[in-house]
Amino acid sequence: MKYYHGIAVAPGVAIGLLSVVANNQLFIPRRAIDANQVDDELRRLEAAFERAQTAVSQCRDKAQEELGGQYAQIFEAHLLFLMDPNLRARVETAIQDDLVSVEFAVAQAFDFYAAQLRKLQDATYAERANDINDVKNIVLRELLAVKQGSVVDERYPVIVAASFLAPSEAAKLEPAMTLGIVTEQGGRGSHTSIVASALGVPTVVGLGSFLSDVYGACLAIVDGDRGQLILDPTPEVVDQYEQKLERQHEHQRRLEEKRSKNYATTPDGVKVAVEANIEFPYEAKTCLECGATGIGLYRTEFLYLAEKDGVMPDEEAHFQAYKEALATMGQDRTTVIRTFDLGADKTPEGRNFAREREPNPFMGLRSVRLSLRYTDMFRTQLRAILRASVYGKAAVMFPLVTTIREWRQAKMIFHDVCEEFNERGEPYDHDIALGIMVETPATVIMLDQFAIEVDFFSLGTNDLLQYAQAVDRSNKEVNALYAQESPALMRLIKRVVDVSNLYGKPLAICGQMASVPANVPLLLGLGLRALSVAPGMILQTKEICETFTIQECEEIAKQAWLMETADDVRIFLNNELKKKVSNFAYD
Numbered sequence: 001m002k003y004y005h006g007i008a009v010a011p012g013v014a015i016g017l018l019s020v021v022a023n024n025q026l027f028i029p030r031r032a033i034d035a036n037q038v039d040d041e042l043r044r045l046e047a048a049f050e051r052a053q054t055a056v057s058q059c060r061d062k063a064q065e066e067l068g069g070q071y072a073q074i075f076e077a078h079l080l081f082l083m084d085p086n087l088r089a090r091v092e093t094a095i096q097d098d099l100v101s102v103e104f105a106v107a108q109a110f111d112f113y114a115a116q117l118r119k120l121q122d123a124t125y126a127e128r129a130n131d132i133n134d135v136k137n138i139v140l141r142e143l144l145a146v147k148q149g150s151v152v153d154e155r156y157p158v159i160v161a162a163s164f165l166a167p168s169e170a171a172k173l174e175p176a177m178t179l180g181i182v183t184e185q186g187g188r189g190s191h192t193s194i195v196a197s198a199l200g201v202p203t204v205v206g207l208g209s210f211l212s213d214v215y216g217a218c219l220a221i222v223d224g225d226r227g228q229l230i231l232d233p234t235p236e237v238v239d240q241y242e243q244k245l246e247r248q249h250e251h252q253r254r255l256e257e258k259r260s261k262n263y264a265t266t267p268d269g270v271k272v273a274v275e276a277n278i279e280f281p282y283e284a285k286t287c288l289e290c291g292a293t294g295i296g297l298y299r300t301e302f303l304y305l306a307e308k309d310g311v312m313p314d315e316e317a318h319f320q321a322y323k324e325a326l327a328t329m330g331q332d333r334t335t336v337i338r339t340f341d342l343g344a345d346k347t348p349e350g351r352n353f354a355r356e357r358e359p360n361p362f363m364g365l366r367s368v369r370l371s372l373r374y375t376d377m378f379r380t381q382l383r384a385i386l387r388a389s390v391y392g393k394a395a396v397m398f399p400l401v402t403t404i405r406e407w408r409q410a411k412m413i414f415h416d417v418c419e420e421f422n423e424r425g426e427p428y429d430h431d432i433a434l435g436i437m438v439e440t441p442a443t444v445i446m447l448d449q450f451a452i453e454v455d456f457f458s459l460g461t462n463d464l465l466q467y468a469q470a471v472d473r474s475n476k477e478v479n480a481l482y483a484q485e486s487p488a489l490m491r492l493i494k495r496v497v498d499v500s501n502l503y504g505k506p507l508a509i510c511g512q513m514a515s516v517p518a519n520v521p522l523l524l525g526l527g528l529r530a531l532s533v534a535p536g537m538i539l540q541t542k543e544i545c546e547t548f549t550i551q552e553c554e555e556i557a558k559q560a561w562l563m564e565t566a567d568d569v570r571i572f573l574n575n576e577l578k579k580k581v582s583n584f585a586y587d
C-alpha cells in the first residue's frame with residue numbers, strides 16, 4: 001500500500017481500479033521479479049506483442065485507406081521492428097537472466113536500439129529512433145492496460161489516472177464511467193479541476209510522480225476530501241473507506257429535503273440565491289432537480305473543447321446546446337450564458353488562436369479579447385443565444401473584461417446582432433441582461449465605471465485570485481499562494497460587494513471558492529446573497545446557508561478580516577463550520 005498527497009479539488013471518496021491515460025511519456029521503474037514469476041512475465045510479453053501487432057496493423061490499413069501507401073509504409077516498418085527476433089530475444093533474456101519485470105525489459109530493449117540509432121548523429125536515423133520510441137509506448141500501454149491516446153474508453157467505471165489532463169481531455173470523460181480522477185500535475189484552480197468537480201467525482205491533482213508505481217490494473221482509493229491517493233490499499237483500509245462512503249451517502253440522503261425550494265433562507269430570514277455553474281447543457285437537469293435558483297455561469301467554451309480536431313461548433317450546435325439549458329431551466333430561473341472563455345488552458349485540440357506561440361497564455365489572447373479578435377465566431381455564438389432566448393430566461397455575460405472599451409465593444413456587437421434579428425423580424429428576448437465577470441484587479445479598481453453601464457456582475461474569484469496574487473492557477477509549484485482564503489482576495493471581494501450595492505447592481509459569485517462549504521459563511525458575511533456553485537454542491541450550500549444567521553456570518557467575516565494569512569483564515573473557517581455542523585461529511 002502506498003499513500004500520495006496532492007491537492008483536493010473535488011470532494012468525496014472513490015474506490016476502484018485505476019485506468020492510466022497515456023498522454024505523456026511513460027516512465028518505467030526497474031521492478032525485480034522472483035524466478036517463479038518468469039513464465040508469467042513471458043506469457044504477458046507474448047500477449048502484449050500480439051496485441052501491439054494487431055494495433056499497428058490496424059493503423060497501417062487505416063493509413064493505406066485514408067492517406068495512401070507512402071504513409072502505410074511507416075507502420076509497416078513499425079510492424080517489422082516488432083517482429084524482429086533479436087528484439088524479442090533481448091527482452092526475454094532480460095526477464096530470464098536479470099529477473100526484471102516485462103515492462104522494464106521492454107523499455108530497456110527498445111531504448112537500446114533507439115540509442116544505437118541516435119549515436120549515428122544523422123537526422124534520418126534520429127527519426128527512426130523516434131519511431132522506435134512510439135512502438136515501445138504501444139507495447140508498454142498494452143502491458144500496463146493504459147489507454148492509447150488521450151481519454152479513456154472503458155466498459156466499466158474506473159478511476160482515471162494521468163500525468164496531466166488538458167481541459168479538452170477532461171471534457172471528454174464519460175461521467176458514468178469515471179469514479180474519480182487523479183493527476184500528477186495540475187493546480188487547484190485549473191480548468192481540469194473545474195471539469196472534474198462538474199462531473200461530481202472525487203478528484204485529486206498535483207500528486208507528483210505516482211504513475212511509475214502503477215502496473216497492470218491496480219486497486220486504488222481517491223480521497224477527494226483529504227487530497228490523497230492510496231495505491232494497493234490493504235483490506236482494512238478499503239473497509240475504513242467503505243464506511244466513510246456509507247456515511248457520505250447517509251449525509252446525501254439527509255440533504256434530499258433541500259431540493260424542494262429554489263433558494264435558501266438563513267435562520268434569520270434572509271434569502272440567498274443558490275445558483276449553479278455548468279459546462280454542459282445536460283447538467284441543467286441536475287440543477288433543476290436540486291432546486292437551483294438559476295444557472296449563474298454556463299461555461300460555453302466547453303462546447304468547443306469537447307470537439308475533436310479543431311472543428312468549431314456551428315450556429316446550430318450552439319443553438320441546440322443553449323436551447324436545451326434554457327428550456328430546462330424555464331422562464332423563472334435565469335441562465336447566465338457566458339460567451340466563450342477560450343484561450344490560455346482552454347484551447348480546443350488542434351486549434352491555435354494566437355498567431356504565434358504565446359509565452360504567457362494566461363496573460364494573452366483569451367476570453368473577451370479573443371471574441372473581439374474573432375468577431376465572426378463571436379457573432380455566431382450571439383446569434384445562437386438570441387435564437388435560443390425564446391425558450392427560457394437568458395442573460396449574457398462577457399468573461400475577463402478588463403477595460404470599459406472591451407465591454408462597450410462586446411456590447412456593441414451584441415446589439416448589432418440584435419439589430420440583424422430586428423431587421424429580419426426574427427423573434428428573441430428583447431430584455432436580455434448583459435453583464436461581466438469581475439476577474440481582474442483592474443476591473444475591481446474601475447468597478448464604479450462599469451457599474452454605471454452593466455446590468456449585473458459575477459465575481460470570478462478563480463481568475464481574480466490568479467491575477468491578484470500573480471500565481472498561475474494550474475501550477476502546483478506555486479499552489480500554496482493560490483489560496484482562496486487569501487486576505488487580499490477578501491478585500492477585493494468586499495470592494496466589489498460595496499460598489500455593486502452602491503449602484504444597485506446584482507452581484508453573484510461563481511468562482512470555486514463558493515463551492516467550498518467552509519467559505520460560505522464568510523461570503524455571506526461579506527455581503528454576498530447569490531452563490532453560484534458546482535451542481536454537486538447545491539444542496540450542501542443550501543444546508544450551510546440555512547445553518548448560520550447573517551449576524552453570525554458577519555461576525556465570522558469580521559474576525560477573518562483581521563487575520564494575516566490565508567492559512568489562518570482557512571483553519572478558522574473550518575473550525576467555525578465544524579462547531580455548527582457536527583457532521584462527519586465535512587471531515
Ligand code: PEP
Pocket residue numbers: 194297299341439459460461462463464510511512
Ligand atoms: C473564475 O475565473 O472564477 C471563473 C468562474 O471562470 P473560469 O474558472 O471559467 O475561468
Ligand code: MG
Pocket residue numbers: 399439460462463
Ligand atoms: Mg475566469
